[in-house]
Amino acid sequence: xxxxxxxxxxxxxxxxxxxxxxxxxxxxxxxxxxxxxxxxxxxxxxxxxxxxxxxxxxxxxxxxxxxxxxxxxxxxxxxxxxxxxxxxxxxxxxxxxxxxxxxxxxxxxxxxxxxxxxxxxxxxxxxxxxxxxxxxxxxxxxxxxxxxxxxxxxxxxxxxxxxxxxxxxxxxxxxxxxxxxxxxxxxxxxxxxxxxxxxxxxxxxxxxxxxxxxxxxxxxxxxxxxxxxxxxxxxxxxxxxxxxxxxxxxxxxxxxxxxxxxxxxxxxxxxxxxxxxxxxxxxxxxxxxxxxxxxxxxxxxxxxxxxxxxxx
Amino acid sequence: xxxxxxxxxxxxxxxxxxxxxxxxxxxxxxxxxxxxxxxxxxxxxxxxxxxxxxxxxxxxxxxxxxxxxxxxxxxxxxxxxxxxxxxxxxxxxxxxxxxxxxxxxxxxxxxxxxxxxxxxxxxxxxxxxxxxxxxxxxxxxxxxxxxxxxxxxxxxxxxxxxxxxxxxxxxxxxxxxxxxxxxxxxxxxxxxxxxxxxxxxxxxxxxxxxxxxxxxxxxxxxxxxxxxxxxxxxxxxxxxxxxxxxxxxxxxxxxxxxxxxxxxxxxxxxxxxxxxxxxxxxxxxxxxxxxxxxxxxxxxxxxxxxxxxxxxxxxxxxxxxxxxxxxxxxxxxxxxxxxxxxxxxx
Numbered sequence: 149x150x151x152x153x154x155x156x157x158x159x160x161x162x163x164x165x166x167x168x169x170x171x172x173x174x175x176x177x178x179x180x181x182x183x184x185x186x187x188x189x190x191x192x193x194x195x196x197x198x199x200x201x202x203x204x205x206x207x208x209x210x211x212x213x214x215x216x217x218x219x220x221x222x223x224x225x226x227x228x229x230x231x232x233x234x235x236x237x238x239x240x241x242x243x244x245x246x247x248x249x250x251x252x253x254x255x256x257x258x259x260x261x262x263x264x265x266x267x268x269x270x271x272x273x274x275x276x277x278x279x280x281x282x283x284x285x286x287x288x289x290x291x292x293x294x295x296x297x298x299x300x301x302x303x304x305x306x307x308x309x310x311x312x313x314x315x316x317x318x319x320x321x322x323x324x325x326x327x328x329x330x331x332x333x334x335x336x337x338x339x340x341x342x343x344x345x346x347x348x349x350x351x352x353x354x355x356x357x358x359x360x361x362x363x364x365x366x367x368x369x370x371x372x373x374x375x376x377x378x379x380x381x382x383x384x385x386x387x388x389x390x391x392x393x394x395x396x397x398x399x400x401x402x403x404x405x406x407x408x409x410x411x412x413x414x415x416x417x418x419x420x421x422x423x424x425x426x427x428x429x430x431x432x433x434x435x436x437x438x439x440x441x442x443x444x445x446x447x448x449x450x451x452x453x454x455x456x457x458x459x460x
Numbered sequence: 461x462x463x464x465x466x467x468x469x470x471x472x473x474x475x476x477x478x479x480x481x482x483x484x485x486x487x488x489x490x491x492x493x494x495x496x497x498x499x500x501x502x503x504x505x506x507x508x509x510x511x512x513x514x515x516x517x518x519x520x521x522x523x524x525x526x527x528x529x530x531x532x533x534x535x536x537x538x539x540x541x542x543x544x545x546x547x548x549x550x551x552x553x554x555x556x557x558x559x560x561x562x563x564x565x566x567x568x569x570x571x572x573x574x575x576x577x578x579x580x581x582x583x584x585x586x587x588x589x590x591x592x593x594x595x596x597x598x599x600x601x602x603x604x605x606x607x608x609x610x611x612x613x614x615x616x617x618x619x620x621x622x623x624x625x626x627x628x629x630x631x632x633x634x635x636x637x638x639x640x641x642x643x644x645x646x647x648x649x650x651x652x653x654x655x656x657x658x659x660x661x662x663x664x665x666x667x668x669x670x671x672x673x674x675x676x677x678x679x680x681x682x683x684x685x686x687x688x689x690x691x692x693x694x695x696x697x698x699x700x701x702x703x704x705x706x707x708x709x710x711x712x713x714x715x716x717x718x719x720x721x722x723x724x725x726x727x728x729x730x731x732x733x734x735x736x737x738x739x740x741x742x743x744x745x746x747x748x749x750x751x752x753x754x755x756x757x758x759x760x761x762x763x764x765x766x767x768x769x770x771x772x773x774x775x776x777x778x779x780x781x782x783x784x785x786x787x788x789x790x791x792x793x794x795x796x797x798x799x800x801x802x803x804x805x806x
Contacts, residue, residue: 292483295789296782297743300762304778307766308491384609388748391611393767407612414619421623428619432612440607447603 175452182448188441196250203247213252213401215245224413224427236427237409240399246434248401253438256317256386257379263321265375268328269368273359275329276336287333290326298323299385303394311394313402316386324382331374335367369453377446380439387435403438406431469797473790484782485538488775489531495771497523543779544772548765553776556761562651563632564746564757569652570673571680572739579685580731583692587727588719590697598689606686610745614679614752621675628674630754637668676753680745684738692731699727729800736792740785 176182195202205212218231219239227234233242275286293301305319339345340363348362387404389395396402398409407428416423492500501517518524522533537543543553551559586598621627633641633653640646640662641653649659654673657665699705700723708718747759754760758777765773 288479288483291480292487295480295484295786296487296778297741297785300743300747300778300781303747303762303766304488304491304774307769307771307774308494311766380607384607387609388611391609392748392751392763404609404611407609407615410615414615415623422619425619428612428615432609432616435609435612436607439609440604443603443607 172449172452176448179448179451181444185441185444185446185448188437189445192250192254192438192441195247196254199247199251203241203244205244213248215240215248215399215401217241217399222412224410224424226423227426233430234426236406237412238399240406240409242406242426242430245401245406246403246431249403249406249431249434250438252313252396252400252402253383253387253435256313256320257383257442260317260320260324260382260386261375261379264324264328264378265371267321267325268330269332269364269371271325272329272332272334273336273364273367276333277340277355277359277363283333286329290329293323293326294330296323299388302385303389303392306389306394313386313390313396313400316389316395320382320385324378328371328374332367332371335370336363339363339367373446373450373453376449377443380442380446383435383439383442403431403435407435466794466797470794473793477786477790480786481783484786485535485779486531488779488782489534492534492771492775493527538779543776546761546765546770546773546776548768548770548773549761553772556773557758557776557780560756560758560761563755564743564750564759566652566654566669567673567676567680567746567750567755567757568739568742570677571684571742572735574677575681575684575688575738575742576735578681579688580692580728580735582685583689583731584696584719584724584727586689586693587696587700599693602686602689605682608683610679610683611748611752613682614675614749617675617679618753628671630672630675630752632669632672632755633665634668634672637665641665672753672755676749676755679749679752680742683745684742688731688734688738691734692727695730696723696727699723729796732799733792733796736788736795740788743781743784 176186200212206216209216217239218235218241221239222237224237225231225235225239231241231243233246236242236245271286275283301323302316302319305322306315309315309318336359345358345362348358353362386395387402387407390402390404391408393408396405398405410424410427410431413424413427415421416425497518498514500523501514501521521537522530525533541554545551546553546556549556549559582598582602586595589595618630622629632638641648641656646656646660646662646665649656653669654666657663657669700719705718705723708722709715743759746757747763749755750757750759751763758780762774762777764770765777
């Protein structure tokens with residue numbers, strides 16, 4: 149008896165959220181660009197999930213993220229029946245690298261964006277809600293980090309922490325959160341003066357409950373839009389650092405690293421200037437379409453969630 | 461009255477700069493603290509023989525002292541212009557910055573105005589032709605440009621225009637041109653190759669330098685144009701929906717006049733901000749683009765220093781780029797206050 153009562157109140161409580169989600173989905177379905185974005189991301193999600201089936205690692209392979217290689221000759225081999233994308237410098241299997249690279253891309257994009265959004269959410273809410281000295285200190289901290297060109301500060305952090313894919317992610321998180329905190333702070337300032345917040349305080353809700361149960365749900369949409377638009381940018385930054393030789397180690401299944409391996413093969417042999425086209429065109433197309441998918445989705449999501457543009 | 465308002469605004473803005481710059485140097489210093497005193501002492505070493513007196517160096521630069529005492533000594537050195545020794549190019553970091561800066565400045569000199577001009581133009585066109593094929597085309601191009609990895613775009617351009625057509629080579633100058641440029645006959649007025657070539661009356665060097673600039677400039681423009689275009693488009697659309705525009709149209713003003721004189725003036729204020737920041741953030745793009753095109757500017761140096769773990773070079777470059785970024789922000793804010801009188805009151 150008690151069980152059903154609980155589940156109905158839960159249902160009732162979730163009802164507005166569900167309605168909102170259904171509305172967002174219906175709006176996204178109307179926009180062909182967002183459908184294209186969702187299709188691209190779904191395609192890559194399937195690719196990443198089925199990587200062990202599509203490109204099975206050789207038996208007894210220790211780390212599936214290390215690309216198997218077929219010999220040690222530097223010169224890349226063109227696509228053939230066995231290796232459908234051919235090999236890149238050092239005979240790394242390009243097909244294997246591209247498929248498993250989807251996993252790396254998802255891991256970097258989602259991990260970094262979730263972390264920066266969460267840190268930004270907490271810091272921005274605390275800063276906006278309490279104001280005063282806390283606000284001043286936290287916002288001056290964001291000022292300082294934002295006074296650097298982002299990618300360059302990440303580069304310096306990666307060098308200091310020792311170049312690797314993990315430090316690239318750490319660097320991107322350390323540099324990325326201030327913009328989220330700023331955005332969240334502004335939204336919290338807007339919401340916190342409204343009557344329902346006063347009401348919640350009047351009935352004796354704790355600060356924690358007021359912030360995270362009453363203010364945050366009403367202030368979070370701009371943050372979500374920013375996060376969805378950011379995933380592509382973050383994947384691009386990480387790929388750029390791998391390309392520069394500061395991210396994934398040689399032979400790791402990462403698209404930026406694969407393009408970095410092609411750098412000696414951009415210009416083919418005399419008479420065949422595009423002889424090694426596959427070494428950079430194929431991984432580049434993977435990065436480009438992956439980022440394009442996220443950007444299309446983020447763009448559509450912004451139009452849907454923007455209170456100025458919606459429900460017309 | 462207005463002039464004194466602007467002046468006090470500038471002074472206030474300059475004063476605000478002090479804590480930010482201090483914080484930025486503190487951050488850089490904190491990053492350097494991840495290394496042990498011995499490692500940091502070796503940053504000042506130019507000659508292996510000095511390694512024997514490593515303790516002396518640690519003492520001289522106060523590398524074993526408490527954090528804030530160390531920081532004050534380090535800051536004093538930085539203010540004197542001593543940023544340490546860049547082992548990757550074998551010269552002091554400060555001199556390396558001065559050496560490599562002109563090449564980058566030349567790149568930005570061409571890329572920034574082109575990006576700003578084309579970006580604003582396309583944004584305005586897109587807004588005035590809203591929901592027409594032209595609007596869809598420019599928006600699609602923008603989203604594509606925004607999703608392209610700059611290093612990949614650079615590689616593809618290089619493979620096609622240099623590999624296939626043999627047109628635009630990588631690097632900064634061809635061998636003959638660079639020999640002539642470094643000979644005593646050629647006076648380096650500005651160290652910008654294209655300008656010096658014209659000043660020396662050597663037209664062939666001008667053409668040679670320009671040929672090397674085409675691809676990196678194109679890469680930077682294509683990557684950076686998207687952001688400016690989007691901002692211009694949305695602020696134009698926002699402005700065009702306002703009542704004064706309806707009023708201007710209602711009184712029968714020509715649509716061209718409304719767009720060019722009324723809407724653009726107000727809408728381009730936000731484009732101006734982005735343009736200033738864009739010019740500064742080209743530095744970021746330059747890091748990648750210069751590496752792809754083997755163009756020996758400040759970004760190329762920074763990346764090679766980073767790969768060789770040449771820490772003073774990386775930290776010096778980071779500090780320098782923060783300085784440029786902050787200065788650009790300041791200039792933008794002042795220009796903003798100048799064009800938009802409402803700002804000064806705030």
